[in-house]
Amino acid sequence: MIINHPILGPRDAQEFVYLGDASLIHRPDGLTASIEAFHDYTYLRANPAGLHRELWYHEQGDRSWLVVTRNTVTHEITSVELARDVARSEGRSK
């Protein structure tokens, strides 16, 4: 596979490490969340046949974490964003 890195351009998937569902961005606060909610965050994932937003890490490159939108059926990649930008736009800060 080829991932079109937003800064570096097209790069081979071999350079990346896969983590999983980008819903990991929405980490509850451990001081206020219930254990049940945190359990769901940690373990429960959708398993779509189709578009999937997922986290990839450019370990053999610039160390960017990326949010890659990939079709799990065709492997077509429709968008690649810096995870930091996505996290900020979805309300993450400090």
Added chain:
Amino acid sequence: MTQSNRIAGGQIDRSQTFRFHFDGLPYLGHPGDTLASALLANGVRLMGRSFKYHRPRGPISAGSEEPNALVELRSGARQEPNTRATVAELFDGLTAQSQNRWPSLKFDALSINDRLNSFFTAGFYYKTFMWPASFWEKVYEPIIRRAAGLGSLTKLEDPDEYDKGFLHCDILIIGAGPAGLSAALTAGRSGARVILADEDFRMGGRLNAETFALGDQSGADWALAALAELASLPNVRLLNRTTVVGAFDHGIYGAVERVSDHLPVPLAGKPRQTFWRIYSKRAILAGGAIERPIAFENNDRPGIMLAGSLRAYANRWGVAVGDRTAVFTNNDDGLRTAVDLQAKGVDVVAVIDSRENSELLPGIRHLRGAEVTNSAGRLGLSQITVRMADGRTETLKVNALGVSGGWNPNVNITSHHRSRPVWREDIAAFVPGSGEIANLLVAGAAAGSLSTHGALVTGDEMARKALEGLGISAISAKLPKAEDAPVRIKAFWHVEGASRAWIDQQNDVTVKDIKLAHQENFTSVEHLKRYTTLGMATDQGKTGNVLGLAVMAELTGKSIPDTGTTVYRPPYTPVALGALAGRGRGHEFKPFRLTPSHKWAEEQGAVFVEVGYWLRTQWVAKAGETEWRQSVDREVLATRKSVGICDVTTLGKIDIQGTDAGAFLDKVYANTFSTLAVGKCRYGLMLREDGIVFDDGTTARMGPNEYVMTTTTANAVTVFRHLEYCRQVLWPDMDVQIISTTEAWAQFSVAGPNARNLLAKVVDQDISDAAFPYMGAGNITVGGLRARLFRISFSGELAFEIAVPTRYGDAMIRKLMEAGAEFDAVVYGTEALGVMRVEKGHVAGNELNGTSTALNMGLGKMVSRKKDSIGMLLSQRDGMTQADGLRLVGVKPANPAEALKAGSHFLKTGAAATAQNDEGWLTSLVYSPHLGHHIALGYLKNGASRIGEKMRAVNLLAGTDTEVEIVSPHFIDPEGERLRA
């Protein structure tokens, strides 16, 4: 032996003669021959025995689709089993052996299986070897493996090298027949970067095997001229002997180039094969078509082959397989074989045409509406039985029969992304489905354009389409006039008969087996395949699959498309594992990382151990030490008595800077770091989000906004990845920057009562206890060179870790040893390190095993609940916090003279050794030279409150059962007085 079956013509170089051996007998051939064409030229039709029934077999094809003619090529360590003789390029001195026969090819003892065929039908294994279940592994399987083998492995190391490489292009063209050459000419002239790959050593595809003219040239000459032009274009790369084996994602194709398989041994410095990863923007599949047989009784005899292959042997290789030939066909293409062979002077006895209304061939006995019903001949064809249109039968003496059941477009690669081919009734074949692989176009026969004209035109068309997509303006070649015969076929699959008619010759699947599968309701194609093994051999059913499907369709009364289709997966042809491994074998399997003191340690005769990619000193044997324990015990005692030095560079080192560095560490560590004083270190415990311990290490605060983290050697990479994840994904606005400095610093532990005395001689600063107290950290200098010093200890002794820039690491170890001479300083390796950490009760990899919590390790109080950190909340959930859960304990044998066994489980005295009574296990075991007996760490249920209890450590594998005492994990200096000395 003479080349009795060699006839005039062909693209072989008769000016040179090659000598080769098959099953020990000498033969002659020419450059341009394959092993199969050369053997056929020498009158050898019998080349192998079938998989299940051990039937005599010869080649049925002249290409990579070959199911039968599998041989062991070469000898010694280079011997390769299951090589298709039809694609093995002949070279001088080649040797080959037939396989799956004993004692000889002509007399095979296991051909008894053929007589017992009624027992060996589809589902035989499933039905026969089910009872008793325990017999499968020990009795049935070894016997079956021996009897139903393919070729044998030498079990010698492969002496050749393999390579992997990367290629990039605008347009990859797969197949260099008329369609591929036409596409390459258009794409090449237009300036696109083109790769043209073909599995054959001679490009041209069917143009080399046919007698058609292209314009005023022969097909083969036109191909040569086209190739010469392509070779002159700098933007075109021609890869012959290169099979594109798979279509992967985003325009990436895998291809195997057989760089040296046509040579006795590879040239110096050249690989045997190269596995190419080809990155293309567009690809054009011009893979041609593969002929399929018609099934009839005993249609597997040597001498019976596909009609197109029979004429390929005549036209390309100048070989008449037999001197009395017949053709059995259901389509016009089969007639060409009869015409070509007769033109070459071969006696064509008859053409048996299943169609009643086909155009009558002039000058040949053309039997329309007839069928071949059977064949005879002990080790090769000698006669066929023909049933005429009027029902009368006739026996014909022939020693070669060409069979044509029509041509299947080579859709193989188009189905690598799950797309299914679609049926085209007019040509009675599957063609590629639409919208299959992004940016892959299909041209020529592979797309169902089965004439030469159609191939040339669609090749050009697809090249234009690809160029348009790339924004390159197309310059087309003027295409020569070529034959454009329509496909005239009347689908006809098999001749009804009482005996066996073969569909998949490699796996010995017959029409009868398909009927049995149908009778037992295995009618879906997926079931059909698995029940009968149709298409599951190394040829992947290239010739047999569609035929099998058609027979099933007849039986179910459904149409072929309603019955199913056949999809292919990569690889297109078998790939040697060596080619996939490339250079990554033996010592090159993975990279090695060497510590800065490696050279020095080598000079001392150190024994090294692999730790991840690192090689670390395990121990250093001194004169007179013959057993590893002697060296390790000495290193431990000398360190505890005076001073020892250990290279600890392999531990991960991460610099963490920024105004939020402290807050960031509070998030990633379970304990608190924002409150750590500048110039101090603290032990840190890192959890995973699920509450399990991830890693540990000491982290020092070097400045208000600057920390240095250490990780375990094993987790250096994953911890760094995790920190980047936390920093970018979870807390993107934190002002924190991180960089791995593992390779930037050479770091040495200096431990023992004389550690300070030794270091004081080396460093420029005051390092007295007052100036540099326990858990102190700071930037210092060594003879003016910048360095870092940490007063931390893994051994439990007074200890420091000193770091200098890596390029000074070798100088540093020499300087430390020189300064330590007066203290009898030793270097200790990972074994002594392990002994001392167990003596001190420190956890390491055996305890940080991916299932342990902080509570298990006795470190539960370290998890701060006053702040949110990774894993904090889930470490509190049910099941992780039981008061009587596993806790870290120390263990010693009740009788100090007794040894303990690693992997032992703890049981109460008198309890039976069953899983229900298991109370925990021993994690780390060492011999403590300090105490003079074995000591261990372990996890024990409710361990913290069981100190002093006598239990048993049982190891059922080793057969040991030892009385032990549960003790504190701190075997030496429990108060930590030595650390603070």
